[in-house]
Amino acid sequence: MSLTDIPSTMRASVLVSQDVIEMQERPVPEPKPGEVLVRVRSVGVCGSDVHYFREGRIGDMVVESPLILGHEVSGVVAAVGEGVSESRIGQRVAIDPQRPCRECRFCKTGNLNLCRQMEFYATPPVDGAFADYVTAPADFVYELPDTLSDNAGALLEPFSVGLWACGKASIEPGSRVLISGAGPIGAMAAYSARAYGATDVIVSDLVESRRERILGFGATRALDPRAQDYSPSSLEADAFIECSGAYAAMLDGLAALRPAGTAVMVGLGPEQMSLPVQDIMTKELLVTGMFRYVNTWPQVIAYAQQPQVDLDAMVTAEYELEDVAAALNADHDPQSMKSVVVVSRAE
Secondary structure: OOHHHOOOEEEEEEEEEOOEEEEEEEEOOOOOOOEEEEEEEEEEOOHHHHHHHHHOEEOOEEOOOOEEOOOEEEEEEEEEOOOOOHHHOOOEEEEOOEEOOOOOHHHHOOOHHHOOOOEEOOOOOOOOOOEOEEEEEHHHEEEOOOOOOHHHHHOHHHHHHHHHHHHHOOOOOOOEEEEEOOOHHHHHHHHHHHHOOOOEEEEEOOOHHHHHHHOOOOOOEEEOOOOOOOOHHHOOEEEEEEOOOOHHHHHHHHHHEEEEEEEEEOOOOOOOOOOOHHHHHHOOOEEEEOOOOOOOHHHHHHHHOOOOOOOHHHEEEEEEHHHHHHHHOHHHOOOOOEEEEEOOOOO
């Protein structure tokens, strides 16, 4: 597709106020030097999208003007900006939705995810990908192999979250890992833990159907934290990855860690929590957060092609661009795992 084949306007699904999505006509963005224009195909629905939709904010990130949500993106390169090879036009791609400044101390020390000038799809005031077209830095756009579908390409973003969390947890071959929450991020963390060599991957969740399902996504065991015989302290886990955002799950996970174990906070939970500081001190636990990822796409593309990984199986519903509001509310169904908005399909 050449630049002359691209229309001047596009469809966009826009969050105009809490719980209100409106279809709008927007100008198609033009790629700047070093950028590509991507015709969007699939966009995964993330928990952060749902938070912005229902609450209008995540912490100090507040929606103050109309915003296009969606940051888990795959598509096809439609045009290139100055300095980018035209050979990229027509490539099927997945997008790392970060746009760091590349100049600050964090970017220059390999911590670009912590860049204070970061522009990230669907984080106020930066528009996301529930639209026909988006632009992105060419080096943050990765070619998809034919073995991965457009939906799988979109799910490489949450897969990157799981992989980065497992790296922060220092998981090694033979590790025992406890993951709280059997949703999409919990599943991505389970897959990633196995990629790091963990042999015992335990997932806790309140919902029976999710516990049953997670066994097909890398977990070796699934536990009900309300069961009478559930004893976190007996697990002696090397690492704990909190993906539910539940305070009770955080406390259970810390109790489950062996001395010198590591806890990684991933799920969006309360802004303030009381933690068992004495246990953290006497067991010398490492408790850390994580925020996005750095250069994970080459790894997740490789791992997503392994026979034990099936990202397409996570997709429980597809929606059209006009039905973004329904996609954002799909989590009300306990049978829902991952919703994807299909913006366009292969011709």
